[in-house]
Amino acid sequence: MEDTLLMIPGPTTVPKRVLDAMAQPITNHRGALYGEILDETTAMMSEVFQTDNKSYLLTGSGTSAMEAAIANIVEKGDKVINVVGGKFGERLQQLTEVFGGESIEVTVPWGQAADPAEIKRVMEENDDAKALTMIHNESSTAVVNPIKEVGEIMKDYDTLFVVDTVSSLAGDNVQVDGYGLDICLSGSQKCIAAPPGMSAITVSDDAWNVIDKVNSPTYYLDMKKMRKSGEKSQTPYTPSVSMTYAMREALSMVLEEGLDNRIKRHHTGAEATRTAAKALGLELFAREGDYSNTLTGIYLPEGVSDSQLRGTMRDKYQIELAGGQDDLKGKIFRIGHMGITGLHELSMTFTCLEMTLKEFGFEFEAGSSIANLQEAYLKNM
Numbered sequence: 001m002e003d004t005l006l007m008i009p010g011p012t013t014v015p016k017r018v019l020d021a022m023a024q025p026i027t028n029h030r031g032a033l034y035g036e037i038l039d040e041t042t043a044m045m046s047e048v049f050q051t052d053n054k055s056y057l058l059t060g061s062g063t064s065a066m067e068a069a070i071a072n073i074v075e076k077g078d079k080v081i082n083v084v085g086g087k088f089g090e091r092l093q094q095l096t097e098v099f100g101g102e103s104i105e106v107t108v109p110w111g112q113a114a115d116p117a118e119i120k121r122v123m124e125e126n127d128d129a130k131a132l133t134m135i136h137n138e139s140s141t142a143v144v145n146p147i148k149e150v151g152e153i154m155k156d157y158d159t160l161f162v163v164d165t166v167s168s169l170a171g172d173n174v175q176v177d178g179y180g181l182d183i184c185l186s187g188s189q190k191c192i193a194a195p196p197g198m199s200a201i202t203v204s205d206d207a208w209n210v211i212d213k214v215n216s217p218t219y220y221l222d223m224k225k226m227r228k229s230g231e232k233s234q235t236p237y238t239p240s241v242s243m244t245y246a247m248r249e250a251l252s253m254v255l256e257e258g259l260d261n262r263i264k265r266h267h268t269g270a271e272a273t274r275t276a277a278k279a280l281g282l283e284l285f286a287r288e289g290d291y292s293n294t295l296t297g298i299y300l301p302e303g304v305s306d307s308q309l310r311g312t313m314r315d316k317y318q319i320e321l322a323g324g325q326d327d328l329k330g331k332i333f334r335i336g337h338m339g340i341t342g343l344h345e346l347s348m349t350f351t352c353l354e355m356t357l358k359e360f361g362f363e364f365e366a367g368s369s370i371a372n373l374q375e376a377y378l379k380n381m
């Protein structure tokens, strides 16, 4: 297991420093020491979100933060615009409906980014909507959505802009204050490179004004309670103390590397992955120009099945790749290049991918993906 390379869109490889931090003794979550650690961690979280707003840590995977975002603002009958272009967009829509909201769906074809002009049109017709939800980096399709441009449009409306940055924060450009994101949420196990099990959420003043008027049917994810406890450097209920240590260490590593450097490193990894895949004659799933900077979706080549490709990569070469979801099952595979993943990991991945593809009779010039991978890294050096 130790030798398995996680080239999936989360969980990603966790640096030893972070794993070691988790092994520290458990402290009283109502004590002063934990309070200091929590405050330090949420302050770093806000720095990574690029916001002056407070951030909150939730013990629960990214979906718990998605649920917190919706549960605290949506009441029965509220109109919510859900931009849906993949699995995670669907999830925010399902949550909207679970909490009684009336979903107005902006349907985006899988593999494409949302069109800001279309969002503007929908907003003009539905300026009474309480919120608009969007996934920044749609991990099911390996597409990045234009949150900056949409944020610009949303400045003309009272509608809250709710953005999921679970698979992009610390790997791609996310400026909560700069883009005008009212609620932004993320997870521990993707670009931040901590283990799975914790998520984070940050809330603007406008969003708090809405939350304060909502009588939410949620108990565990009540943001008003989180704010109240946060003022005392605590969480409402027992948090994962060990995961707080992990997040503190992982966020320290993000800030030591420098947010801009880290984002640039992710962009390079993404570009290198695309050129390497294309060099083998493989076809990318996402529409050109809409490519994610943290993972890449690739069509399975003719004559090679998902179980052959990913099974061989896993069993023979100890490299985990992700498959397609729903309609994309058996059609695409996905390579995650997020967190601490870089040239080492991608070189191994493409070397073994070439071996695997050759084994199943797919034709290409041996070594061509590696040459292109290296060239992309040299270009961005």
Ligand SMILES: *Cc1c(COP(=O)(O)O)cnc(C)c1O
Pocket: 009, 010, 061, 062, 063, 064, 066, 088, 135, 137, 138, 139, 164, 165, 166, 167, 187
């Ligand atoms: C991984 C992910 C999530 C959260 O999933 P969890 O399994 O609950 O951590 C949410 N949104 C996106 C875009 C993701 O990639």
